[in-house]
Amino acid sequence: MKIQKIFWLCFFILIFGCDPLVLESDIRVLVNGKVLDNDGTPIANAEILVYANKGGGLPTPSELDKKMLGHNFSDTQGNFSVTSVLARDDEFTVEVKATEEYSLYVYQTNTLEYVPSDLVFSVPTITLSKLSNITFNITKTSSEENTLYYNFKYIANYCVEVYDEETLNVNQSLCEVDQQFIGHLDANDTGETGDFKVPLGSVVQFTSRINDEPNHIEIFTVNQEDYVFEFSY
Template sequence: MLLTLFFMVSCGPPEFEKNTRILVKGNIVDENDVPVSNIKINIYTERARGAFVLGNGSTNEDGSFSIISLFDRDEEFQIEIYGEQLFSNYFYLRDTKDHPIRNLIYDLGIVKLNRLAQLNYNITRTSPPNTQLKYAFQYLNTECFQVFDNRGLNLVESRCLEEVNLNRTLSENQPEISRGFTTLLGSVVSFTYSIDNKPEITETFTIDTEDYEFNFSY
């Protein structure tokens, strides 16, 4: 009977912080400091059953947002700003169990979202069969995770628009490829390659359009 009671209690729906509302606010601009409207913001908490939305809203015409939300003391409390397909994503993370904000205002200040670009690359073979190509793209990813505690931004645990390395080898099994990835508009991408284990050559180029085409033959 005690086990049944424990099961019923432990499996009940989660309860969030009693008698509490918080205010999540800030301003969102693009890489040129121009305000961005209609960007969605979700305030999340993580429980055993999954993630729960405590509050949500979107930015105004001037890029500002001010969202009233429920609150939860959680090691993985998150404020997520979704740029969706147009802008990079931003994640504010805080352990609100040990590091809650006393005045209940989660002011994110000015959050910069970078416009996204899709890089599509086509690699074709013009050289004789059995030629091998090793290549790597180095580019910036599109997500920024900032971890905060009572001392402010925790640089050790934060990861923001980090560099990504994409390595592949093309050979007789797969001599050609057409793929793509998303990176930041205006960012620099490096393409490093080596044909038949000869010395590596690196080309760099700036992503200056939202649909960037990169063609390479070896």
């Protein structure tokens, strides 16, 4: 079994490559910036994480993949600075997150060949969106044996900005991305309840279909921090 695991590890390294992370431990870089909310109010105590080896998963990697390089918090004015070891990595990453009431921000750049001459990464001013928690209640009121198919389409609660040196790469960045939550209820189901988070003030589209009937679409604006959506069929 151990030999088999080694074989597969070598196989994946051969096929996909496995460039080791290069840490230049004798070089320090500074990451600084400012974090605000939608109203332009500074966010204090936002957590700032600097790491390399992003690995899998969006918007954040697994703890097994990433290599932590630096860590700090924003001050009362929303300003932050983190001193970090220089890592030569194609996804040198800065993650900014406050409480669960706010969206997540991720900054990425390629340090394999580029590092600022002054060793300072100045992250553009970050805006974390306030979030609303949507609770949905879907209830079957009909006695007929209907099957319901439904989905919620909404804006994701994170923003990933990718920079080529100091220029934003719009094509690779992931901000205001549409997401979908899909589900269905069989004939014997009586309903379903769930929840998800979206930026406050954003628009959500709810699409439903009973059996083979045409789709029914409802669009609503999330204008409360705790929003309840009710649907019956």
